[in-house]
Amino acid sequence: xxxxxFQRNIFISFSIIPPLLITLVFLAIPAVRAFCLSFTDANxxxxxxxxxxxxxxxxxxxxxxxxxxxxxxxxxxLIVVPLITITVSLILxxxxxxxxxxxxxxxxxxxxxPSIISLTVVAxxxxxxxxxxxxxxxxxxxxxxxxxxxxxxxGTAETALGSIAFTLVWQAAGYYLVMILAAMTSIxxxxxxAATIDGAGWFxxxxxxxxxxxxxIIIITIILSMSGTLNLSFTLSTIMTNGGxxxxxxxxxxxxxxxxxxxxxxxxxxAITVFTLLFSIILSIAVQKLQRRxxxx
Amino acid sequence: xxxxxxVLRILLILITIVVIYPFVWSIFSSxxxxxxxxASPFSLPSGLYLDNFVRAFQKSNIAGNFLSSIIVLICTxxxxxxFTVPASYVLSRYRFAGRRLIKSFFMALIFVPVSxxxxxxxxxxxxxxxxxNRIALSFVYAAMLYPFxxxxxxxxxxxxxxSYEEAAEIDGCSPLRxxxxxxxxxxxxxxxTVVLLDAMNAxxxxxxxxxxxxxxxxxxxxVGIATLYEAQRYATDxxxxxxxxxxxxxxxxxxxxxxxxxxxxxxxxxGIKE
Numbered sequence: 001x002x003x004x005x006f007q008r009n010i011f012i013s014f015s016i017i018p019p020l021l022i023t024l025v026f027l028a029i030p031a032v033r034a035f036c037l038s039f040t041d042a043n044x045x046x047x048x049x050x051x052x053x054x055x056x057x058x059x060x061x062x063x064x065x066x067x068x069x070x071x072x073x074x075x076x077x078l079i080v081v082p083l084i085t086i087t088v089s090l091i092l093x094x095x096x097x098x099x100x101x102x103x104x105x106x107x108x109x110x111x112x113x114p115s116i117i118s119l120t121v122v123a124x125x126x127x128x129x130x131x132x133x134x135x136x137x138x139x140x141x142x143x144x145x146x147x148x149x150x151x152x153x154x155g156t157a158e159t160a161l162g163s164i165a166f167t168l169v170w171q172a173a174g175y176y177l178v179m180i181l182a183a184m185t186s187i188x189x190x191x192x193x194a195a196t197i198d199g200a201g202w203f204x205x206x207x208x209x210x211x212x213x214x215x216x217i218i219i220i221t222i223i224l225s226m227s228g229t230l231n232l233s234f235t236l237s238t239i240m241t242n243g244g245x246x247x248x249x250x251x252x253x254x255x256x257x258x259x260x261x262x263x264x265x266x267x268x269x270x271a272i273t274v275f276t277l278l279f280s281i282i283l284s285i286a287v288q289k290l291q292r293r294x295x296x297x
Numbered sequence: 298x299x300x301x302x303x304v305l306r307i308l309l310i311l312i313t314i315v316v317i318y319p320f321v322w323s324i325f326s327s328x329x330x331x332x333x334x335x336a337s338p339f340s341l342p343s344g345l346y347l348d349n350f351v352r353a354f355q356k357s358n359i360a361g362n363f364l365s366s367i368i369v370l371i372c373t374x375x376x377x378x379x380f381t382v383p384a385s386y387v388l389s390r391y392r393f394a395g396r397r398l399i400k401s402f403f404m405a406l407i408f409v410p411v412s413x414x415x416x417x418x419x420x421x422x423x424x425x426x427x428x429x430n431r432i433a434l435s436f437v438y439a440a441m442l443y444p445f446x447x448x449x450x451x452x453x454x455x456x457x458x459x460s461y462e463e464a465a466e467i468d469g470c471s472p473l474r475x476x477x478x479x480x481x482x483x484x485x486x487x488x489x490t491v492v493l494l495d496a497m498n499a500x501x502x503x504x505x506x507x508x509x510x511x512x513x514x515x516x517x518x519x520v521g522i523a524t525l526y527e528a529q530r531y532a533t534d535x536x537x538x539x540x541x542x543x544x545x546x547x548x549x550x551x552x553x554x555x556x557x558x559x560x561x562x563x564x565x566x567x568g569i570k571e
Contacts, residue, residue: 007471018380022380023402023403023444026436026437026439026440029421030418031414031417092312095309107312110316111313113553117545118503118549120503120522121542124522124526124538124542125322134338179565224408227408228410230410231504235519256416260415261416269416270416273414273417280410284408
């Protein structure tokens with residue numbers, strides 16, 4: 001029996017330790033490193049050594065106008081993009097779920113596609129769509145006799161961030177549609193039949209049957225969408241606008257990159273990393289708490 | 298009701314156009330000369346002008362980028378399959394000290410984007426002399442993919458009936474043999490789904506690859522394409538750029554058509570199992 005127990009423990013250890021170790025070395029330790037270095041004036045080339053500066057980086061951060069701008073832009077994206085993405089996904093899933101269309105499966109496959117293609121490719125293609133002279137958006141406006149609305153979408157401070165937000169929604173909506181649709185498909189059809197007999201219309205059925213049944217998956221998709229937006233906004237901000245014009249589309253990850261890789265300010269860059277890490281953890285806990293509270297009611 | 302369905306159909310067709318058009322337009326543009334593209338960016342190409350593709354290969358390092366991406370992809374998937382399958386099995390079936398802690402550790406990481414730690418990762422890899430190392434990049438990708446992969450696969454394994462393993466145990470089968478000969482075949486489609494989702498994520502990753510691989514000869518596809526775009530902004534050889542984009546889009550479409558059933562299933566399972 002003890003030989004068997006020994007064998008069992010060896011098996012458990014060999015199964016768990018390698019992935020745990022890799023995750024610790026390449027994810028957890030860098031995070032700890034960021035935390036430690038955020039209290040120093042470390043730089044990329046190591047000139048002048050590294051000295052402990054306490055909370056100086058954090059103090060500077062909140063007086064740094066560019067950081068505040070990047071933070072504000074990120075918060076805007078984290079509110080607007082998940083909200084629009086999940087709303088679009090929800091409406092489209094409801095159409096595919098209840099529309100009784102033979103070709104529903106085809107649309108699911110098509111709408112999912114943008115989420116699997118390289119985001120770099122997406123960013124480049126959409127840069128052309130928003131292009132001031134060759135772009136589709138401005139050409140459409142000409143065609144619709146709305147030429148006065150034409151502009152350089154990515155080159156204007158008022159529209160650059162919005163254009164990035166639009167591209168993020170376009171890219172991700174199909175992914176969440178698939179998740180929400182799967183949850184909708186598992187709803188018992190009897191509920192709808194009973195509601196129809198009782199004379200409830202489509203909208204009432206959506207609000208009183210579909211929504212409560214898919215509430216959990218909506219919370220999950222919101223969290224996933226927020227973490228996705230935080231992550232992917234870096235690629236779009238880098239390729240489509242380079243954070244510009246005048247930092248109008250700068251996001252936190254892009255500023256971390258600029259400070260760390262372009263300016264070589266490791267210490268400061270790590271302080272922003274720690275801030276963003278804490279911010280994203282608090283955000284995801286908050287949304288999960290919201291879900292628990294709803295469940296308790 | 299017929300009217301409603303007609304309106305829905307028109308709406309869905311319009312959205313389909315919005316979804317597909319950017320890709321179709323890029324592919325069409327890759328067959329146009331630069332003059333043709335500038336004169337009429339939205340027309341159909343007048344012929345199959347393949348010179349763009351030749352220039353795409355000459356001006357960029359796209360062939361080398363593909364090779365890099367494939368090296369990284371193969372190493373990453375090897376690390377994922379080798380370690381995710383046993384870990385998922387143990388976490389879904391065995392009760393041992395620290396199990397909950399390890400599970401919540403992986404769960405918590407699902408929601409934290411890895412690109413957040415690109416600067417500390419760069420500084421750590423630099424002090425470990427692992428910059429410009431594609432195998433090292435694969436380890437980072439494996440670390441980035443373990444949380445979601447283990448979550449998805451252990452959920453899948455929980456749905457396999459226990460009776461198979463109980464029978465094997467009575468026959469004196471060791472845990473390792475049970476895993477290799479009984480669980481792995483039963484979880485085959487779950488493993489396949491994880492592999493496809495992970496392959497897609499590793500192949501498309503941009504931020505970490507940008508920071509850890511600075512040597513142009515070793516860059517992966519997403520970084521290489523972005524570098525080419527940056528260069529063509531000033532050289533304005535749009536034809537070559539669109540040809541390069543097409544070279545990335547076409548294999549993705551083929552991969553997607555072949556694997557979409559498993560990809561979509563993976564997304565479904567990942568969401569519902571919560």
